[in-house]
Amino acid sequence: MSTPLIASPARTQAIINRYGLSAKKSLGQNFLTDPNVLQHIVSAAELSEQDNVIEIGPGIGALTEFLAKNSHQVLAFEIDQNLIPVLDETLSQYDNVKILNQDFLQVNLPQVLAAGLDMSRPLKLVANLPYYITTPILMAVLQSDISFSGITVMMQREVADRLVAVPGTKAYGSLSIAVQYRSTPQVAFPVPRTVFTPQPNVDSAIVTMTKAPVFETKPFDEGAFFKFVKGCFLHRRKSFWNNLLSMFGKEPDVKDRLTNVLEKNRISPAIRAEKLTIDQFIELTNSLHSEGLL
Numbered sequence: 001m002s003t004p005l006i007a008s009p010a011r012t013q014a015i016i017n018r019y020g021l022s023a024k025k026s027l028g029q030n031f032l033t034d035p036n037v038l039q040h041i042v043s044a045a046e047l048s049e050q051d052n053v054i055e056i057g058p059g060i061g062a063l064t065e066f067l068a069k070n071s072h073q074v075l076a077f078e079i080d081q082n083l084i085p086v087l088d089e090t091l092s093q094y095d096n097v098k099i100l101n102q103d104f105l106q107v108n109l110p111q112v113l114a115a116g117l118d119m120s121r122p123l124k125l126v127a128n129l130p131y132y133i134t135t136p137i138l139m140a141v142l143q144s145d146i147s148f149s150g151i152t153v154m155m156q157r158e159v160a161d162r163l164v165a166v167p168g169t170k171a172y173g174s175l176s177i178a179v180q181y182r183s184t185p186q187v188a189f190p191v192p193r194t195v196f197t198p199q200p201n202v203d204s205a206i207v208t209m210t211k212a213p214v215f216e217t218k219p220f221d222e223g224a225f226f227k228f229v230k231g232c233f234l235h236r237r238k239s240f241w242n243n244l245l246s247m248f249g250k251e252p253d254v255k256d257r258l259t260n261v262l263e264k265n266r267i268s269p270a271i272r273a274e275k276l277t278i279d280q281f282i283e284l285t286n287s288l289h290s291e292g293l294l
Helices: 007-019 035-045 062-068 081-090 109-116 131-143 157-164 174-182 222-232 240-248 251-263 276-290
Strands: 052-056 073-077 097-100 124-126 150-156 183-191 204-210
Touching: 007 035, 007 081, 035 062, 035 124, 035 150, 052 062, 052 150, 062 073, 062 097, 062 124, 062 157, 073 109, 081 097, 097 109, 109 157, 124 174, 124 276, 131 150, 131 174, 157 183, 157 204, 174 183, 174 222, 174 276, 204 251, 222 240, 222 276, 240 251
Parallel strands: 052 073, 052 124, 073 097, 124 150
Antiparallel strands: 150 204, 183 204
């Protein structure tokens, strides 16, 4: 008789009982108990036996088990030391899984991956991200020097909507731009809160991220670009002009140079930041640099 899947409700509960586990809110822990959802995640990630996979926050191994069955090797980062013996037991039959009891945000990723994986193979990130650090993890991954052939992650539905938001919508903001500058995100499918134990207060979604689009120009400095974009969304209800004055000051000379920038880029001072495209933000960044403001 085959062993039930880790994600089956009965086995999940048995593991919780055996180890006296309780989901830690501080670490954003919720146990997914629907194998169908996990199979959909694997399908969305388009995994093959040629792929190596990074997972962040494996929990008791529910998703890890599906990754192990559908890829060449899995390297999982689990910050909770109490879950390491659990994972050693639940994943004992899979010799292609390695668990690291480390904080993903603190590791030297290129060094760790070079030591743990065959880097000649395609590398994908597939994870049910802890909600409380979803954005820092995404930014760390997208800003790293590691070339991922695919990213497939679960997160709060609200955050997913912000990642894929388009100009002119309420959800569009600095996070939308930061992610869409570096990747092409898509919501693969929604995940209801009812498939988790304990049940969280929010619904989730699976987001896939592929290669970044090509923009008309590049910012003169990416750090300055992202800092400028963030500043533009600090006061969403203010006009773009008022946000610029908050960032650069109200001196007459500064106002003249800001006016020149807006006229050059054919942007109305009364517009709001959420109406501007990434290309427009890039052009504005470069124009502000030309005017000596950035």
